[in-house]
Amino acid sequence: MARFVLRRLVRGAVALLLFQTLIFALVQALPYDFSAFFIVSPSLRAFIREELGLDRPLWEQYARWMWGFVRLDLGRSFLYWPAPVSRVILSRLPRTLLLFLPAAVLAYLFGIWLGKEIAWRRGGMLEVGASLFSVAAYTSFAPWLGFVLLNVFGWYLRWLPYQRLVNPNVWFNAPVTVDRVLIGLLGTGGGLFAGGLGLWWATRRITDPLLRRAARIGGLTALGVAAWMGWNASGIGPLAADVLAHLVLPLGTVFLLSFGETMMTMRAAMLDSLREDYVLTARAKGLPGRVIRDRHVARNAILPVLARLALSLPFVLVGSLVVERVFMWHAMGQALFDAIEFQDIPVILGILSVVGVLVLLAHIVLDVLYAWLDPRVRYPRGE
Amino acid sequence: MSEGTVATQHTYVPLWRVRLNLFLRSLRTNWALFAENPIGLIGLGIIIFFGLFALAHPILMNTVWPSKIYDPVSGYDMEVAFHPAPPSPRHLLGTDPLGRDVLSQLMYSTRYEFALGILSAVVTVVIATTIGAVSAYYGGIIDTLFMRLADLVIMVPFLPILIVLSALTEVGMIELALVIGILSGFGGTTIVIKSQALAIKVKPFIEAARVSGGGDFHIIFRHLIPNLLPISLLYMMFVVTGAIFSEAVLSFFGLTTIQMSWGIMINTTQLFGYLLRFDTWWLLIPASLAITTLCAAFYLVGRALDEVVNPRLRRR
Numbered sequence: 174m175a176r177f178v179l180r181r182l183v184r185g186a187v188a189l190l191l192f193q194t195l196i197f198a199l200v201q202a203l204p205y206d207f208s209a210f211f212i213v214s215p216s217l218r219a220f221i222r223e224e225l226g227l228d229r230p231l232w233e234q235y236a237r238w239m240w241g242f243v244r245l246d247l248g249r250s251f252l253y254w255p256a257p258v259s260r261v262i263l264s265r266l267p268r269t270l271l272l273f274l275p276a277a278v279l280a281y282l283f284g285i286w287l288g289k290e291i292a293w294r295r296g297g298m299l300e301v302g303a304s305l306f307s308v309a310a311y312t313s314f315a316p317w318l319g320f321v322l323l324n325v326f327g328w329y330l331r332w333l334p335y336q337r338l339v340n341p342n343v344w345f346n347a348p349v350t351v352d353r354v355l356i357g358l359l360g361t362g363g364g365l366f367a368g369g370l371g372l373w374w375a376t377r378r379i380t381d382p383l384l385r386r387a388a389r390i391g392g393l394t395a396l397g398v399a400a401w402m403g404w405n406a407s408g409i410g411p412l413a414a415d416v417l418a419h420l421v422l423p424l425g426t427v428f429l430l431s432f433g434e435t436m437m438t439m440r441a442a443m444l445d446s447l448r449e450d451y452v453l454t455a456r457a458k459g460l461p462g463r464v465i466r467d468r469h470v471a472r473n474a475i476l477p478v479l480a481r482l483a484l485s486l487p488f489v490l491v492g493s494l495v496v497e498r499v500f501m502w503h504a505m506g507q508a509l510f511d512a513i514e515f516q517d518i519p520v521i522l523g524i525l526s527v528v529g530v531l532v533l534l535a536h537i538v539l540d541v542l543y544a545w546l547d548p549r550v551r552y553p554r555g556e
Numbered sequence: 557m558s559e560g561t562v563a564t565q566h567t568y569v570p571l572w573r574v575r576l577n578l579f580l581r582s583l584r585t586n587w588a589l590f591a592e593n594p595i596g597l598i599g600l601g602i603i604i605f606f607g608l609f610a611l612a613h614p615i616l617m618n619t620v621w622p623s624k625i626y627d628p629v630s631g632y633d634m635e636v637a638f639h640p641a642p643p644s645p646r647h648l649l650g651t652d653p654l655g656r657d658v659l660s661q662l663m664y665s666t667r668y669e670f671a672l673g674i675l676s677a678v679v680t681v682v683i684a685t686t687i688g689a690v691s692a693y694y695g696g697i698i699d700t701l702f703m704r705l706a707d708l709v710i711m712v713p714f715l716p717i718l719i720v721l722s723a724l725t726e727v728g729m730i731e732l733a734l735v736i737g738i739l740s741g742f743g744g745t746t747i748v749i750k751s752q753a754l755a756i757k758v759k760p761f762i763e764a765a766r767v768s769g770g771g772d773f774h775i776i777f778r779h780l781i782p783n784l785l786p787i788s789l790l791y792m793m794f795v796v797t798g799a800i801f802s803e804a805v806l807s808f809f810g811l812t813t814i815q816m817s818w819g820i821m822i823n824t825t826q827l828f829g830y831l832l833r834f835d836t837w838w839l840l841i842p843a844s845l846a847i848t849t850l851c852a853a854f855y856l857v858g859r860a861l862d863e864v865v866n867p868r869l870r871r872r
Contacts, residue, residue, distance in 0.1 A: 188704060192711050199717070202724055304595050304856070312797060312851035314804055316822060316831065317844030324834045437859055444869045491713045495805055510809075513719050525716065532711045 174544070181540050185533050192529045193242065197235055200518050207251045207516045225251055238519075242526065248519040252512065258523035261508065267355035269504040272420065272496075273489040275362060276427035281482050283428075284435025285475065291436075292443030292474075293466050303436070311433030319426050319499035326422060333421050343415045354412050361400050368396045423500040427493060438481060442474035449473070483539055487531035491524070589864045596860020602853035606846075610666035621660065628664035628816050631656045640830065643838055650838035652821070653828040662842050665817045669850060672733045672803055673796035679737025680745055680795045681788045687742070688749030689780045692757055693772065702746065709743035718802060722811035729814055732806070736799045745791050749784060756783045786865040793858030797851045804847045818843040 208221045222228045226237070241248055247258035287307070291300040310318070326333045334340055344351070372392040379385040404410045446452070447470055455465045494506035505524065512520035590596050617623060625633045632655040633639075633647070639655040641647060649658040691699040721727060721735060756762070757780065765779050806812050807819025810827075814820055821843040822831075830836045863869045 184704075188707055188711070191704075192708055195708065196712070199720055203720065301594050304859075305598070305852075308852045308855050308859075309848060312801070312848050312855055314801075314822070314844045314847045316808060316826075317840060317848070320831065320840060320844075328834065441862060441866075441869055445866075448868050488713055491716070494715060495808070498809075509716055510719065513716065513723060521716075521720075525713070528713060529711045536707070 177544050178541055181537050185537050189530065189533055192533075193239060193526060194235075196522060196525045196529070197238065200521050201231065203513075203516055203518075207518070210515060225254075238522065247523040247526075250512075250517055250520050252515050252517040252520065258519045261520055262505070262523055262527065264352065265503075265505045265508045267352050267359060268502065269490060269492050269506075271355050271359050271362075271416075272423055272502060272504060273427060273492050276424050277431065277482075277486065277489050278366070279424075280428050280432035281435050281478075284432040285439050285478060287432070288436040288439025288478075289443055289466065289471050289474075292440045292447070293462075293470075295444070304440075307433035307436045310429040311431070313430060315426065315430060315493065315495040316499050318429060319422070319496065322422050322426055323499075334415075334418055340415050340419070343411060349409055349412070351416070354409060354416055357404075357407075357409075358413055358416060361404070365396055365400060369393060372396070419502075423496055423502050426496055426500070430493075430496075435478060435481075439474065439478050442477050443470055446470050446473045480539055483535045484532070487528050487535055490528050490531065586864050589870065590860055593860045593863060595856050596863075599853040599856030599860065602849055603857065606666055606670070606850055606853070609663055610670060613660070613663035613667070616663070617660075621657075626657045626660045628656060628661040631660070633657070640836055640839055642836075649842050652824055652839060653830065654824070658821070658838055658842060661816055661821055662818070662846060665821070665843075666846070666850075668729055668814070668817055669800050669803070669846075672729050673799045673854070675730070675733040676737035676740075676799040677792040677795040679734060680741040681792050683738065683741030684745040684749050684791070685781055685784050685788045687746050688753050689776050689784060691746075692750045692753030693776050693780060699750075702742075703750070706743055706746045709739060710747075714739065714802070715805065718806055719809075719811060722806060726813045727806070727811065729803075729817075732803055732812065732814075733799065736802055737795070740795055740798065745795070748791065749787060752787050753780060753784055756780060786861075790858055790861045790865055793854045793861065796854040797858070800847060800851050800854075818847050 206222070206227050207225060208218045208227065211218065211221065213221075219228070226234060229237075238248065247262075249255050250258050250261045253261055284307075287303055291297075291303050294300065372389060376385050376388045376392070379388060404413055452465060452469055455469045460469075490505060491509060492504050492506035494510050496502070497504050497506045509521065509524050511517070512524070617626065623631070625631050633641075633651060636646070636651060636655070639651050640653050641651045643650045647657050647659065649662065652658055652661070687702050691702045717739070718727075718732075718735065725731065727735075762775060762779055765775050770779070803812070803814070803817060804819035804822070807814055807817055808823050808826070810823050812819075822840060825831050825836075825839040825843075830839050
């Protein structure tokens with residue numbers, strides 16, 4: 174097992190090196206450089222280029238960048254000079270995570286549940302309806318979906334505020350920054366999610382289904398009330414409420430855009446594992462349908478779907494430029510777009526390489542998990 | 557017993573006719589399986605509708621639509637006072653801010669969306685099937701090389717790469733199709749097809765072909781790849797969806813040099829500030845709905861094909 178992990182790590186390191194070289198080459202291929210955006214005298218332009226290190230030979234820039242990357246130093250942003258790239262990324266992180274992480278998790282949970290249901294009740298109108306709706310949502314053009322939601326809920330029904338991150342009237346003379354509130358909300362959300370999981374884990378041994386359900390619902394309500402009280406006591410509750418109100422529409426858009434694929438994958442995986450012999454055995458034992466569906470079929474079908482979730486989570490970091498544009502929620506996607514537009518090379522490289530590292534880590538963790546669960550994977554054939 | 561009766565008993569049937577019959581028979585069975593699923597039929601219906609939609613445009617331009625008014629790129633209707641004009645009998649879907657007919661633009665763009673989707677799907681499938689078959693067949697260093705390359709390609713977020721490329725060169729339809737095709741051909745699709753090829757490689761008929769003296773080239777191209785084609789066709793559908801979608805997003809941000817497409821129509825709407833206004837719905841909704849329905853149609857057909865290709869997903 175240790176040898177397996179080591180081999181995966183070495184392979185990952187090689188892949189990372191190649192990936193860094195690839196994105197460096199790609200960025201170098203951009204037509205002009207950052208200094209071209211200043212209308213200044215040639216001598217001043219030369220000074221800017223010298224200051225940014227753009228006048229050095231390519232191999233030296235590459236070596237410098239790689240050496241910095243190894244020491245976890247991503248360099249300084251050109252556009253926000255002299256802020257380090259890591260600070261630019263960190264400043265966009267809360268709003269990216271607050272929007273795209275809950276959306277991804279919710280979409281996966283809902284997609285898994287719906288996929289399970291329609292695969293179990295195959296051939297009904299529910300299947301056709303759910304498939305058509307989810308695929309239509311999945312292939313919706315994001316600006317259009319955002320437009321429809323904005324018009325219906327923001328403009329026509331006036332239930333929700335539209336556009337921008339916050340309402341300036343509420344935030345006038347606010348004692349804290351937006352990012353602080355976003356981080357607090359993220360912490361609350363993470364705490365609630367972890368608390369919910371813990372509750373599910375703690376109550377799974379209660380045999381009486383009625384009691385178990387009561388304990389779960391009671392626990393969740395207590396968690397929710399605790400979070401509510403905490404925000405009320407903090408004195409910045411209205412600010413958080415404002416952020417949340419602005420969050421609903423973009424979150425709904427990302428959710429609608431992404432749950433369909435999970436649903437279809439889960440459906441196919443369910444149909445696949447329905448054919449297994451142990452399902453027939455379970456039926457022959459006379460187990461109730463719900464138990465067969467949840468304990469026998471879905472348990473096995475969920476593995477490939479969760480693997481996809483792990484592989485797609487790193488891309489949450491890039492976010493979705495389109496959704497960010499439509500809702501004016503300027504997060505990482507917008508930062509990357511700006512960086513490309515203004516040739517802010519360190520920021521482009523920084524964001525892409527952070528995503529690359531996370532994807533790679535997800536791959537390695539998944540490989541190791543699979544190898545741990547299934548010994549056949551550990552030893553390649555013929556070894 | 558004369559010579560003639562013997563000859564009629566052993567009539568010579570040419571090989572191509574045997575193959576054609578086999579092909580038609582498998583087509584009939586597969587069609588029956590495909591038609592079982594209403595989702596796939598709905599998708600196919602939408603694709604056929606768009607096909608007819610695209611074909612109708614040149615006919616309309618040559619008969620009822622004078623090209624000075626209805627040309628999708630350079631037309632202008634002088635007799636309408638204000639552009640964008642709402643839908644009317646003269647312009648069934650209204651006009652855009654530059655005075656061009658929206659329906660004509662929509663129909664004109666359809667053929668390019670098809671061309672883009674199909675070209676990038678074909679490029680993807682040719683690359684992915686060849687690489688998948690070759691690296692599954694030979695294994696070893698070739699396999700490692702291509703699979704590590706695939707790992708590398710799927711690490712890169714798709715859209716930023718396209719944005720960088722569009723800053724790099726002029727990105728038209730063909731360049732875009734090639735880039736999408738190459739990126740998805742070397743990336744995720746290869747991995748799926750290779751794992752399928754591994755399953756086929758150990759089948760007895762491959763061994764039989766090898767025993768009867770078939771070379772590597774013969775086995776790969778006459779035995780391995782034909783059996784991979786169904787799953788390749790399935791992935792083609794998903795690539796078409798992705799390609800049309802990427803074109804729309806890139807054009808929406810004004811990063812392509814395409815003259816007219818559904819994404820460009822939405823880009824024009826945005827440039828003139830009509831994007832989030834409900835009173836000029838005809839500028840946004842027809843193009844967006846077209847993108848969504850065509851993408852969804854290919855996706856649905858792909859999902860329905862999945863059930864034809866993969867017997868484990870079929871109904872008992």
